[in-house]
Amino acid sequence: MYGYRVNAWGSEPVWDELPDPIPGPNEVLVDVEACSVGLTVLNCMNGDLDNDPQLLPRVPGHELIGRVSGLGPGADPSLMGKRVAAYFYLVCGECDACRAGRDPQCANLAGWIGVHRDGGYAPQAVLPSRNAIAMPENLDPIAATVVPDAVATPVHVASRAGIGHGDRVVVIGAGGGVGIHMVQVARHYGAAVAGFDIADDKLAEIERLGATAVRSDDLGVVDPTRVFVDGAPTVVIDLIGTTATQRWAIDGLATGGRLVALTTFRDRAFEVESRELVFRELAVIGSRYANRSELITAAELVASGAVKPIISEVRGPAEVLDIHENLQAGTLIGRGALDWRQK
Ligand SMILES: [Zn+2]
Secondary structure (H helix, E strand, O other): OEEEEEOOOOOOOEEEEOOOOOOOOOEEEEEEEEEEEOHHHHHHHOOOOOOOHHHOOEOOOOOEEEEEEEEOOOOOHHHOOOEEEEOOEOOOOOOHHHHOOOHHHOOOOOOEEOOOEOOOOOOEEEEEHHHEEEOOOOOOHHHHOOHHHHHHHHHHHHHHHOOOOOOEEEEEOOOEHHHHHHHHHHHHOOOEEEEEEOOHHHHHHHHHOOOEEEEOOOHHHOOOOOOOOOOOOOEEEEOOOOHHHHHHHHHHOOOOOEEEEOOOOOOOOOOOOHHHHHHOOOEEEEOOOOOHHHHHHHHHHHHOOOOOOOEEEEEOHHHHHHHHHHHHOOOOOEEEEEEOOOO
8 A cells, every 4th residue: 555654753754655554463454534634743743742763664643534444353343344533542441540431541551643553644554443433424534533633632621621601711722623623612511712813714713613712912912801701711721832821821710710731842831829729729730632432422522513623624645745834834724634535
């Protein structure tokens, strides 16, 4: 088969002939229909998650959708022929956290699809059986590409922060792939939502989805008490992760408010006084990816129309690198998708 692979971390993927993948014990072979293209894929290819040269060459792409076309010994036979989404984290399935359904807290995390195993930038992929999550049959494969990360991650955030009716939620960085779906998931759970971003077309999309769009080039001039008519934000979801966004959140949250952190950049520290947290009963919450069960919730939200997949560019394999350019330039609204059915 022909597909893309990364030969050096930090370099563009190269179109090349690849060996046909064969499923081993407890693995499934997937005929890839589509794969989402977002900033995390670029970060993976850049070596940000792991840059061990021993892992190369590697087929990138963690948000893959496809049909199971083969089973290794011991793989779940009920998956045969099913459309599945890939769960991103290579969890063990056996530790206390995994057994409790808290997959991102796995004690034996073995890495990530697209970094430690091959992903969806090739027409076939082999996944551990437990990483193949069956999707509803009525869900279009391109629409489904937002499920395994761009919608599942917001579902996890909503759970971590306890988002519900009466909440006033600010999403900082609301025009990107996770942000634009976070806006919708928070609204679905009953919150009033404001989406912060800096590009006009992204702000227009945020407004079209029923949220308040707020220009946030300079957070210093955004008065947190004026974002919503009925009070300061109760939740701030920070997808940008600068000292300025973190400080704005702590200063601006209502009493009882929660700051949810999702970024993993190094050296982005902020100071918070214990008395600030205590007097206003603030919480700072880290949220990491999603539980496997939350991929099923995410798929139901998309299949039912409660969350609209925002995929602004769909390209066949010959043109997928154009999407990377737009991502790097920050001009892509929501996600892009690689469509393997366009040959
Ligand atoms: Zn585990």
